[in-house]
Amino acid sequence: MLKILKNKLEQGNKTSKYPKEPIALYHRYRGMPVINTDCSADVIAECVCICPQEAIDATEKTIDLGRCTFCGQCESVEGEGGAFVSFSENFELGAANREDLVTGGALPALADHSKQHFKKLFGRSLQLRQVSAAGCNSCEADTNVLNTPFFDLSRFGIDIVASPRHADGIHVTGPISRNMRQALIDTYEAVPSPKVVIASGCCSISGGPFRGSEEVIGDLNSLVPVDLYIPGCPPHPLTTLHALLNYFK
Amino acid sequence: MDNLLKIENGKAILRADIPQVPYGEFFKTLSAFVKNDGYIVQFFAYEESGVYRLIAVVRNTALYVIGSETGTTFQSLTGSASEKFHMFEREIAEQYGLKPDGHPWLKMVRYHKNYTGEKDVFENNYVEEIPGNYPYFTIEGESIHEVAVGPVHAGIIEPGHFRFQCAGEEVLHLEIQLGYQHRGIEKLLPTLPQKRYPGICESIAGDTTIAHTLCFSQAFEGLAGKSVDKGASIVRTIALELERIANHIGDLGALSGDVAFNPPAAYFGRIRGEFLNLLQVLSGNRFGKGLVRPGGVALVMGEEQRQLIRDKLAEITPEIENVCDLLFSAHTVQARFEHTGMVEHKMAKDLGLVGYSGRACGIAYDARVAFPTECYAELPANTNEVTSGDVNSRATVRREEIMHSLKLITMLLDSIDTTEKPVHMQECALSPNSFVVTINEGWRGEVSHCILTDDKSKVQRYKIKDPSFHNWTGLAMSLRNQEISDFPLCNKSYNLSYCGFDL
Ligand code: SF4
Numbered sequence: 183m184l185k186i187l188k189n190k191l192e193q194g195n196k197t198s199k200y201p202k203e204p205i206a207l208y209h210r211y212r213g214m215p216v217i218n219t220d221c222s223a224d225v226i227a228e229c230v231c232i233c234p235q236e237a238i239d240a241t242e243k244t245i246d247l248g249r250c251t252f253c254g255q256c257e258s259v260e261g262e263g264g265a266f267v268s269f270s271e272n273f274e275l276g277a278a279n280r281e282d283l284v285t286g287g288a289l290p291a292l293a294d295h296s297k298q299h300f301k302k303l304f305g306r307s308l309q310l311r312q313v314s315a316a317g318c319n320s321c322e323a324d325t326n327v328l329n330t331p332f333f334d335l336s337r338f339g340i341d342i343v344a345s346p347r348h349a350d351g352i353h354v355t356g357p358i359s360r361n362m363r364q365a366l367i368d369t370y371e372a373v374p375s376p377k378v379v380i381a382s383g384c385c386s387i388s389g390g391p392f393r394g395s396e397e398v399i400g401d402l403n404s405l406v407p408v409d410l411y412i413p414g415c416p417p418h419p420l421t422t423l424h425a426l427l428n429y430f431k
Numbered sequence: 432m433d434n435l436l437k438i439e440n441g442k443a444i445l446r447a448d449i450p451q452v453p454y455g456e457f458f459k460t461l462s463a464f465v466k467n468d469g470y471i472v473q474f475f476a477y478e479e480s481g482v483y484r485l486i487a488v489v490r491n492t493a494l495y496v497i498g499s500e501t502g503t504t505f506q507s508l509t510g511s512a513s514e515k516f517h518m519f520e521r522e523i524a525e526q527y528g529l530k531p532d533g534h535p536w537l538k539m540v541r542y543h544k545n546y547t548g549e550k551d552v553f554e555n556n557y558v559e560e561i562p563g564n565y566p567y568f569t570i571e572g573e574s575i576h577e578v579a580v581g582p583v584h585a586g587i588i589e590p591g592h593f594r595f596q597c598a599g600e601e602v603l604h605l606e607i608q609l610g611y612q613h614r615g616i617e618k619l620l621p622t623l624p625q626k627r628y629p630g631i632c633e634s635i636a637g638d639t640t641i642a643h644t645l646c647f648s649q650a651f652e653g654l655a656g657k658s659v660d661k662g663a664s665i666v667r668t669i670a671l672e673l674e675r676i677a678n679h680i681g682d683l684g685a686l687s688g689d690v691a692f693n694p695p696a697a698y699f700g701r702i703r704g705e706f707l708n709l710l711q712v713l714s715g716n717r718f719g720k721g722l723v724r725p726g727g728v729a730l731v732m733g734e735e736q737r738q739l740i741r742d743k744l745a746e747i748t749p750e751i752e753n754v755c756d757l758l759f760s761a762h763t764v765q766a767r768f769e770h771t772g773m774v775e776h777k778m779a780k781d782l783g784l785v786g787y788s789g790r791a792c793g794i795a796y797d798a799r800v801a802f803p804t805e806c807y808a809e810l811p812a813n814t815n816e817v818t819s820g821d822v823n824s825r826a827t828v829r830r831e832e833i834m835h836s837l838k839l840i841t842m843l844l845d846s847i848d849t850t851e852k853p854v855h856m857q858e859c860a861l862s863p864n865s866f867v868v869t870i871n872e873g874w875r876g877e878v879s880h881c882i883l884t885d886d887k888s889k890v891q892r893y894k895i896k897d898p899s900f901h902n903w904t905g906l907a908m909s910l911r912n913q914e915i916s917d918f919p920l921c922n923k924s925y926n927l928s929y930c931g932f933d934l
Pocket residue numbers: 232233234235236237238245249250251252253254255256257267
């Protein structure tokens with residue numbers, strides 16, 4: 183008992199004050215890209231050439247956040263007019279529409295794009311069934327940490343539940359392997375309507391690093407209609423938290 | 432033994448130098464080798480101008496390679512030499528349609544069509560959903576019942592299917608069927624431009640990002656004759672140790688939760704995050720994605736990062752000690768950990784368990800010591816005090832490794848070497864007709880990658896092995912004659928990778 187008390191004293195209360203107070207991530211974290219449209223065409227061409235995800239469109243000068251793994255490779259290309267991309271510490275990356283993820287450096291305010299009946303239905307209490315559909319376990323792990331004392335997801339009335347029958351929607355990670363397709367659809371169908379679908383991580387949005395493999399489906403929206411997209415590889419827990427709070431609250 | 436060629440970790444050789452022996456001799460050599468305290472690192476097939484070939488990489492205190500030609504059937508080593516081959520042979524059957532004749536329990540590994548168009552060994556047509564023809568282990572009798580769970584589990588975890596054959600509460604056997612996470616990585620890689628390799632290798636198993644990306648990068652370095660400066664090696668070593676600590680701490684937390692001792696579960700859960708944040712300090716990503724690249728690291732560790740890591744370690748090391756003490760000194764915890772999920776030393780050796788799962792059974796093998804890469808040759812080894820093969824041993828080994836890794840990082844931070852320049856993924860000119868194998872001690876154990884290049888310097892075959900490939904069978908054995916309620920505890924004490932296995 184003494185040890186429990188001693189540890190409790192040492193640990194104290196570590197729950198983050200986010201979203202009431204802003205939170206800063208270390209500057210190396212790669213969040214929302216800042217796009218420099220003044221850089222030379224050569225720099226952009228070089229970025230297109232090295233991007234492993236084919237996420238950059240040179241003509242439109244955009245990045246598709248649904249494909250980008252935030253590997254940081256393009257940030258290192260410099261030339262006349264500076265670099266095309268630099269990554270900011272802004273972790274607020276969620277979007278309600280797939281098209282919005284193709285961005286020149288800004289996203290529409292997520293809160294304005296939520297369906298009103300979702301806010302009404304799920305604003306006070308949201309129960310999600312997580313489905314790992316061939317996720318590499320980074321996405322899963324960084325969803326799991328939302329239950330640690332620091333993020334403490336349940337203080338917002340949001341819980342990850344065991345049964346799809348108890349859930350209001352599914353939160354899907356991974357590129358959806360051929361071997362997970364049926365289990366994913368079964369889980370989706372077991373959730374009572376109205377229900378929400380969240381695609382988390384570039385894998386579930388576009389296949390991520392695995393796109394093109396004949397063993398993966400790679401686009402959740404081609405199987406079930408997606409309501410909320412959370413980019414990243416994996417999304418930072420704060421990205422997920424921000425997206426859930428803004429979309430549903 | 433004379434047939435085996437001694438090779439070095441990460442050093443490329445010409446394919447022509449791999450001894451090619453008739454299958455009979457291949458079989459005899461490998462049988463003798465494994466019976467004499469030898470272990471298998473890699474065993475796989477590939478195709479060349481219409482001919483099927485096998486390559487085996489094996490180890491005792493050194494590393495060896497041997498190759499052979501085979502037809503569409505070959506005599507099973509699992510059946511007559513050792514269980515260590517069982518998964519490898521099943522994989523060869525699945526990937527290439529080659530049948531290991533006499534394999535005692537031949538079935539799929541991941542459920543996919545073979546690469547070659549040979550007749551399917553398992554008589555699956557793959558139009559049907561997984562699992563197809565899967566001969567589950569069954570036990571019959573009036574008091575036997577079966578419990579099946581998954582693929583979608585109760586928590587936020589990867590998918591897999593488990594079937595328990597029980598008599599009352601007692602588990603007689605646990606069948607673990609995987610494959611749900613199969614992404615076709617080994618088949619995909621040779622078809623892709625090199626720039627896509629790092630992203631995929633970082634995501635073979637996301638909790639083992641650093642170890643797998645190290646294996647990939649070292650393999651490319653070996654094939655392209657690239658060297659890595661000391662500063663980059665230090666960063667890579669620190670990253671690998673941070674990955675180890677983060678995962679071990681997370682698992683100790685999960686184990687605390689499974690015995691319903693919630694305070695350490697919460698503390699460990701939070702402390703694990705601190706280590707992920709340190710990886711983010713180094714790499715910009717909590718799992719170390721975007722850091723390790725062939726030739727070095729993509730982000731340099733400067734004084735600022737060093738100091739941040741140093742300060743954080745000074746702050747949390749005592750916390751870790753205290754929370755560990757809280758967990759390990761609780762009698763209720765001991766009562767649940769000790770003698771639960773036991774795997775005897777001999778069984779562990781027969782199966783070829785690696786990593787902490789092996790060390791907890793008294794198999795001392797640690798790739799950091801046996802085949803050191805990066806900075807490990809200059810760093811002290813770890814030893815384990817509790818090795819009785821139960822949950823308690825696997826938990827204690829983790830605790831010991833956490834403390835050891837903290838020490839290693841502190842030592843590395845004191846080194847004054849820094850890398851000059853960040854290195855990004857660039858097209859590497861790989862040497863043609865070559866072969867390389869790389870091994871690193873990931874947090875779960877031995878991670879290994881093999882590459883064969885063709886005469887045009889292209890990757891012809893990319894072979895990946897996660898330690899989970901060896902260890903899932905260990906978990907199944909742990910459950911024998913246990914209460915079914917011990918499953919979560921046994922499972923977390925191993926915490927094996929589904930995607931690292933499924934590939
Ligand atoms: S950070 Fe994104 S856009 Fe840039 S190279 Fe990587 S994947 Fe491509």
